[in-house]
Amino acid sequence: MNGDEACCEGALAAGCRFFAGYPITPATEIAEAMSRRLPQLGGIYIQMEDEIASMAAILGASWGGVKSMTSTSGPGFSLMMENIGLGICTETPCVVCNVQRAGPSTGLPTLIAQGDMMQARWGSHGHYEIIALSPSSPQEMFDFTIRAFNLSEYYRLPVLMMADEVVGHMNERVVIPHEDEIEIINRRKPSVSPEEYLPYKADDDWITPMANCGDGYRIHVTGLTHDERGYPAMNAEAQERMVARLVNKIRKNRDKIIATKNLYMDDAEVVVVSYGISARSAMKAVRDARAEGIRAGLIKLETVWPFPEELFRAVAGSAKAFIMAEINGGQMVLELERSIRGACPVKLVSNFGGAIIHPRTILDAISKAAKGKL
Helix, strand or coil: HHHHHHHHHHHHHHCCCCCEEECCCCCCHHHHHHHHEEEEEECCCEECCCHHHHHHHHHHHCCCCCEEEEECCCHHHHHHHHHHHHHHHHCCCCCEEEEEEEECCCCCCEECCCCCCCHHCCHHHHHHEEEEECCCCHHHHHHHHHHHHHHHHCCEEEEEEEEEHHHCEEEECCCCCHHHHCCCCCCCCCCCCCCCCCCCCCCCCCCCCCCCCCCCCCCCCCCEECCCCEECCHHHHHHHHHHHHHHHHHHHCCHHHCCCCCCCCCCCCCCEEECCHHHHHHHHHHHHHHHHCCCCEEEECCCEECHHHHHHHHHHCCCEEEEEEECCCHHHHHHHHHHCCCCCCEEEEEECCCCCCCHHHHHHHHHHHHHHCC
């Protein structure tokens, strides 16, 4: 199946039973698959009038107790940003899959890019933390969608799937395990009586138990700064407490959230960093470099946000150079440079979208780095 269809199947396996969305290339196949599959499982599919409404709908469905998701591409992702911020503020579990295409504006609707990575981190206003995953294959579209739902349910926030057009449209074999073999995480329920329950009072791990509408608990859901009761509180003290919780529940659990896949890193001197479809090109280039006797390694970002800066600082102590391969003008490379703090050179290998990065281009950069000629 293709990656978009695999995303649908992963969502269903994770327990998703509500999808609201608006057709947009190259993510439409997710919505189409959901429109066929959800009714078969007693779920609800609804095509909204736009992406603003789609994001609002999945937030409401989640508060109703249903695992929910939407899918989109660049222009729709922009429209969703205000309500993604609402989901962050109200700590609402849900999943958003952005199958990226080239922009800005309408751009190249049917062609590849990875230009929304910083938008994923900072696209909504205010200060907050986000979780975003980046699949490199249809199999990972299936697996990572399940993980995205698990992370969203556990940490109570919208989790982003930052896919891309090639991964969304490529057809590969996808193994779907038996449901008994799939780990499913559901939101934490209150352990106190309705009289004692405070809907935004966190446990010691910064995670707040969640009562759904209709569970018998009093809840108040607002995008305004709110106190532990959920009621608006217009003062700096309430803002400090609320935002600290939104930030710390991710920052204090970074080690549990961040995931990378490493190749030939035991003795690597030239380290390639990549994600999404670009990591496939990078893997080929690293293997070719090894065949030429160059000690190259790959760090594939499975979690792009939070960014694994501690890992890169540790690797920088023994690396001669880093190479970042991504299809944009240089976005995640800035995070890499910030993380290693000038410990060694960093080279960006990129294009502005429309085509994947050829492995030979990355291999050429690896060869120059190995000779100290970056």
